[in-house]
Amino acid sequence: MLGAAVASLLLAAPATPADLRPATLWEAWPARRVVTTPAPCLRPAALAAAVRGLAGRHGDSLRVETAGRSVEGRPVPLLTLGRGPRRVMLWSQMHGDEPSATPALLDVVDTLLSGPPGAGAILDRLTLVVVPMLNPDGAERHSRRNAQGIDVNRDALVLATPEGRLLKALRERFAPEIGFNLHDQDRRTTVGDSGVLSSISLLAVSGDPEGTLTPGRARAKRVASLIARTVEPFVPGGVARYDEDWNPRAFGDNLTAWGTPVVLVESGGIPPGRPLTDLTRLNYVALLVALDALASDDAAGEDPALYDGLRRNADRLFVDVLLAGGRVVQPSAPEPYPADVGFDLLDDDAAAAGCPGGAAVGPSRVREVGDGRLLAAGRRVDAAGRLLLPALAVSVRESPRPWLDGFALDALARLGVGRVRWHVPPERRAAAIASAVAAAGPGRPTVQVVDAAARACALVARSRPSPSAATSLSATLDALTARGWRALPASSSLGGLARALACVDPGDPAPAPLVVPDARASLILLRPSAEGALEPERLEVEAVLVDGRPPAPSR
Numbered sequence: 001m002l003g004a005a006v007a008s009l010l011l012a013a014p015a016t017p018a019d020l021r022p023a024t025l026w027e028a029w030p031a032r033r034v035v036t037t038p039a040p041c042l043r044p045a046a047l048a049a050a051v052r053g054l055a056g057r058h059g060d061s062l063r064v065e066t067a068g069r070s071v072e073g074r075p076v077p078l079l080t081l082g083r084g085p086r087r088v089m090l091w092s093q094m095h096g097d098e099p100s101a102t103p104a105l106l107d108v109v110d111t112l113l114s115g116p117p118g119a120g121a122i123l124d125r126l127t128l129v130v131v132p133m134l135n136p137d138g139a140e141r142h143s144r145r146n147a148q149g150i151d152v153n154r155d156a157l158v159l160a161t162p163e164g165r166l167l168k169a170l171r172e173r174f175a176p177e178i179g180f181n182l183h184d185q186d187r188r189t190t191v192g193d194s195g196v197l198s199s200i201s202l203l204a205v206s207g208d209p210e211g212t213l214t215p216g217r218a219r220a221k222r223v224a225s226l227i228a229r230t231v232e233p234f235v236p237g238g239v240a241r242y243d244e245d246w247n248p249r250a251f252g253d254n255l256t257a258w259g260t261p262v263v264l265v266e267s268g269g270i271p272p273g274r275p276l277t278d279l280t281r282l283n284y285v286a287l288l289v290a291l292d293a294l295a296s297d298d299a300a301g302e303d304p305a306l307y308d309g310l311r312r313n314a315d316r317l318f319v320d321v322l323l324a325g326g327r328v329v330q331p332s333a334p335e336p337y338p339a340d341v342g343f344d345l346l347d348d349d350a351a352a353a354g355c356p357g358g359a360a361v362g363p364s365r366v367r368e369v370g371d372g373r374l375l376a377a378g379r380r381v382d383a384a385g386r387l388l389l390p391a392l393a394v395s396v397r398e399s400p401r402p403w404l405d406g407f408a409l410d411a412l413a414r415l416g417v418g419r420v421r422w423h424v425p426p427e428r429r430a431a432a433i434a435s436a437v438a439a440a441g442p443g444r445p446t447v448q449v450v451d452a453a454a455r456a457c458a459l460v461a462r463s464r465p466s467p468s469a470a471t472s473l474s475a476t477l478d479a480l481t482a483r484g485w486r487a488l489p490a491s492s493s494l495g496g497l498a499r500a501l502a503c504v505d506p507g508d509p510a511p512a513p514l515v516v517p518d519a520r521a522s523l524i525l526l527r528p529s530a531e532g533a534l535e536p537e538r539l540e541v542e543a544v545l546v547d548g549r550p551p552a553p554s555r
């Protein structure tokens with residue numbers, strides 16, 4: 001009996017060469033990277049240089065050509081390798097701002113040609129057709145679309161884009177038996193309602209609206225199952241099924257219909273605290289393991305039910321920050337009411353990866369006000385017992401010695417100011433706008449330049465404020481307005497002050513709420529010194545968020 005059990009185990013698990021085991025590949029990847037530039041920072045010129053480097057290193061075993069040109073004339077490199085009769089095509093960055101798999105394709109090519117055990121067998125049986133960056137014009141400007149403003153992945157039928165025509169021509173030239181369509185999805189996509197970010201989502205793309213299971217699509221499902229179980233240990237719970245079943249304009253669907261079944265691999269979010277480059281690492285491991293299985297036995301041992309049983313992607317269930325369990329006060333609703341506040345910080349990939357000259361940070365965006373129990377969050381802040389007040393709005397008047405620079409904005413932000421109305425005479429308007437633009441930055445109040453005669457806010461700041469002498473809201477307002485706020489009617493209660501603090505026009509019968517979806521996340525967290533206390537003297541300023549961030553500390 002024992003002998004039979006061992007024999008069936010051996011049959012079920014064909015020997016995998018040690019160097020192509022997932023854990024080995026994962027560990028080896030940092031030393032094997034062809035380019036160490038994080039994917040969001042890799043521009044077409046650097047990619048082309050890396051491809052030339054690969055061609056020089058591997059000589060005749062790697063064929064490199066310019067498969068075509070983008071709208072703006074950038075070359076689209078094509079790499080082919082292997083001697084096998086069965087052809088596999090892999091392409092990345094059809095969407096210019098979805099780069100995670102692009103460096104992984106270079107790493108896969110380099111590893112296979114560097115001859116670890118098992119690589120030779122793959123290259124004997126398969127010919128690989130690799131397009132690392134299909135949309136270089138989009139990549140150059142970090143945009144999804146090409147230079148015509150067209151989404152190449154919605155151009156499979158019209159073929160108005162040179163990039164789309166190129167992809168279709170490659171399919172006709174090589175007739176691959178399977179294709180890998182490599183993308184990035186929204187980084188806040190979750191695996192169903194599990195609260196776990198969907199780091200990799202997969203789709204064995206259908207070639208028709210009915211989802212007919214052809215032999216080719218069955219192969220794609222087996223490969224998707226293999227990728228799912230291969231990457232899961234590196235991102236526990238973080239593998240999902242892509243949520244769109246059929247898109248008549250897209251390439252994956254039409255390539256499948258034209259005879260090349262496609263596996264869509266979407267790289268998504270990575271668990272908090274881990275580097276974005278782990279997405280490239282996951283693609284590297286997944287693709288090498290998949291190619292090995294395709295070469296050895298067409299992934300025959302994989303169960304498509306594993307793929308079919310994956311939970312689906314879900315949108316809108318993850319926020320970067322959730323302030324949970326507090327009560328909100330707004331000018332439109334001055335009585336405190338229970339509401340969670342969830343918001344995103346909108347750091348883009350280039351900023352998150354630290355690309356040189358990377359894009360600006362932010363702006364933040366409120367996503368939910370109300371019951372947030374269904375939301376998972378990158379960071380959850382317990383706001384129980386706290387009041388959440390929209391950040392303050394103040395007027396600043398032009399003075400003989402202008403003081404409203406970046407440092408002054410930081411000082412205002414530390415006192416809870418999120419918006420500044422800057423009153424200047426017409427002849428100073430252009431200079432004031434230029435100065436406000438120069439002073440803008442993450443965690444700083446927004447500045448609106450208005451006419452000197454325009455309605456002033458109830459709160460007026462007359463000079464660069466000194467730090468508050470105490471932590472109460474009243475001391476903070478004293479520092480901001482040189483005690484000017486105390487002359488306001490109803491200055492004794494937060495509810496009475498709510499409109500004044502937000503610079504609402506006293507004649508407005510229906511002021512807009514300020515903490516609403518799509519607004520910037522600029523808030524003050526207040527802690528009452530006693531249950532139900534709403535007097536500014538008895539409210540401690542516990543934290544300030546301006547545009548989703550704590551203001552810069554004073555120096």
Ligand SMILES: [Zn+2]
Pocket residue numbers: 095098153183184
């Ligand atoms: Zn995409």
